[in-house]
Amino acid sequence: MQKIEKNCALQNEKIIELAGYKKEDFSVCLGCKICASVCTVNDLSINTNPQELLSSLFLGNTIEKDNPLVRYCTNCYRCTSACPWKIRIPEVVRALREDLGIESQFEKAFKGAISIWGRVYEPYVFLMSATFMLKEGYMQYMPKWLEYISFHLPHKTKRR
Amino acid sequence: MEYGYYPGCSLTGSAHKLDVTLKKVFKKLGHTLKEIPDWNCCGAFEYGNRNELVGFSKSNLKKAEGFCNEIVAPCPACYKNLKEASKEEGKPVSILHPLDMFEYSDISSIQAKRDLKGRLFTPYYGCVLLRPEETAIKNKDIMEKVITLFGGEVDGEKVKDRCCGGNQFFINKWATERLSTLILDKTRGDLLVFCPLCHMALKTFSKNRKILYFTDMLLYLMGETNTL
Numbered sequence: 001m002q003k004i005e006k007n008c009a010l011q012n013e014k015i016i017e018l019a020g021y022k023k024e025d026f027s028v029c030l031g032c033k034i035c036a037s038v039c040t041v042n043d044l045s046i047n048t049n050p051q052e053l054l055s056s057l058f059l060g061n062t063i064e065k066d067n068p069l070v071r072y073c074t075n076c077y078r079c080t081s082a083c084p085w086k087i088r089i090p091e092v093v094r095a096l097r098e099d100l101g102i103e104s105q106f107e108k109a110f111k112g113a114i115s116i117w118g119r120v121y122e123p124y125v126f127l128m129s130a131t132f133m134l135k136e137g138y139m140q141y142m143p144k145w146l147e148y149i150s151f152h153l154p155h156k157t158k159r160r
Numbered sequence: 161m162e163y164g165y166y167p168g169c170s171l172t173g174s175a176h177k178l179d180v181t182l183k184k185v186f187k188k189l190g191h192t193l194k195e196i197p198d199w200n201c202c203g204a205f206e207y208g209n210r211n212e213l214v215g216f217s218k219s220n221l222k223k224a225e226g227f228c229n230e231i232v233a234p235c236p237a238c239y240k241n242l243k244e245a246s247k248e249e250g251k252p253v254s255i256l257h258p259l260d261m262f263e264y265s266d267i268s269s270i271q272a273k274r275d276l277k278g279r280l281f282t283p284y285y286g287c288v289l290l291r292p293e294e295t296a297i298k299n300k301d302i303m304e305k306v307i308t309l310f311g312g313e314v315d316g317e318k319v320k321d322r323c324c325g326g327n328q329f330f331i332n333k334w335a336t337e338r339l340s341t342l343i344l345d346k347t348r349g350d351l352l353v354f355c356p357l358c359h360m361a362l363k364t365f366s367k368n369r370k371i372l373y374f375t376d377m378l379l380y381l382m383g384e385t386n387t388l
Contacts (some may be wrong), residue, residue, distance in 0.1 A: 018208055018209050018210065019210055020206070020210035023296075040322075040323040040325070040339065043322075043323075043337055043338070043339060043342065044335055044339070070186060071332070071336055072328060072332060073163040074287075074323050074325050074326075074327045074328050075205045075327045076285070076291070076327075077285040077287055077288070077291035077292050077324035078291065078323070080286070080291060080292045081290075081292060086292065086293070088223070088292065090205075092204065094208040095208040095209070095210070096208070097208055098208025098209060099208065103336070104330065104331045104332035106331065107206055107330075107331070108205075110206055111206060111207075114200075114201045114203070115345065118201065119169050119172075119199075119200060120169035120170075120204075121169075121173075121203045122169075122173040122174055122200050124342075127209070129330065133330075135238070136333065137333075138330075138333065141301070141364050144363060144364055145174070145360075145364075147363075148174070148175075148176070148359075148363070149173060149174045149175050150172075150173055150174075150176030150177075151164065152173065152274070153172070153351045155172075157198050157200045157341060160200055
């Protein structure tokens with residue numbers, strides 16, 4: 001049991017580092033929960049408290065894939081802006097998503113285009129996420145998109 | 161003046177209109193935009209590994225070396241990523257957002273051919289142009305200033321920095337629909353935006369409301385386009 005807890009703590013430290021932080025950077029959190037009061041996810045009638053996620057990471061507790069913030073963070077940075085320490089919670093959530101291997105079909109296609117061409121080639125991204133978009137009813141928006149989307153051939157950039 | 165230009169992926173596709181109109185505005189103001197050769201994607205918000213994400217923009221800064229000292233980046237995500245990379249690298253290159261460049265060329269110097277005749281607009285900035293503070297634009301009310309200066313009326317002050325949910329659009333579209341609808345319901349008039357993602361999210365759920373790029377308004381005022 002102790003071993004599992006230790007592994008989780010180490011894993012959490014890895015996630016914190018992935019986001020460009022050190023564990024001690026979170027020790028300054030005052031627990032004021034102002035991040036919760038401004039969080040956009042709460043506008044979706046989903047109760048979430050980003051401060052709890054930070055303290056779970058700090059204390060070495062496990063964070064599940066279905067944590068509402070992990071699922072619905074919109075990268076709006078309202079939490080960062082309100083936080084007395086300006087902690088970039090959206091970037092911590094992104095690191096968590098990466099560590100938990102959460103990647104939608106669209107995100108996979110997006111990154112796929114970047115690894116092929118060095119840029120996002122939208123027709124490829126649409127094609128690779130077609131099954132998801134068909135299933136989830138995105139096609140109804142196509143007429144609106146076609147009002148302003150422009151098509152071009154892909155441009156391949158040199159390797160970094 | 162001549163500036164380096166980083167259009168970013170959206171402006172070559174879904175935000176092609178922003179690219180075209182922005183270039184026209186700059187030309188009209190006497191500036192030239194020179195595209196950075198072989199630029200690559202900035203990674204937007206898709207990478208959890210901060211070093212990997214910043215690496216994309218560091219590579220772009222390298223490509224801009226010797227090519228320009230000032231880079232204009234219209235897409236808020238690209239602008240933020242480039243600005244963070246340039247801070248980390250300590251490079252002398254400046255990353256500029258078009259909305260901040262009006263400090264240099266006074267808006268009142270625009271040779272307006274038309275006025276807005278009391279028409280109502282909601283200037284909507286969204287998230288990344290205004291947050292986090294270190295990378296935010298300086299001219300946080302430039303769209304309001306332009307609207308009122310040219311005879312229009314402003315609404316939506318309370319929601320101008322709320323989130324449209326654009327980042328969730330291709331993951332949980334109901335979330336984007338809910339957040340965009342909140343903004344649309346709490347504002348009046350046509351919406352003015354600068355972010356390609358906000359444009360897409362709001363336009364998708366806007367029904368009959370007009371979602372315009374700020375550059376569309378500038379071109380209209382300059383007499384370059386006849387309708388707005």
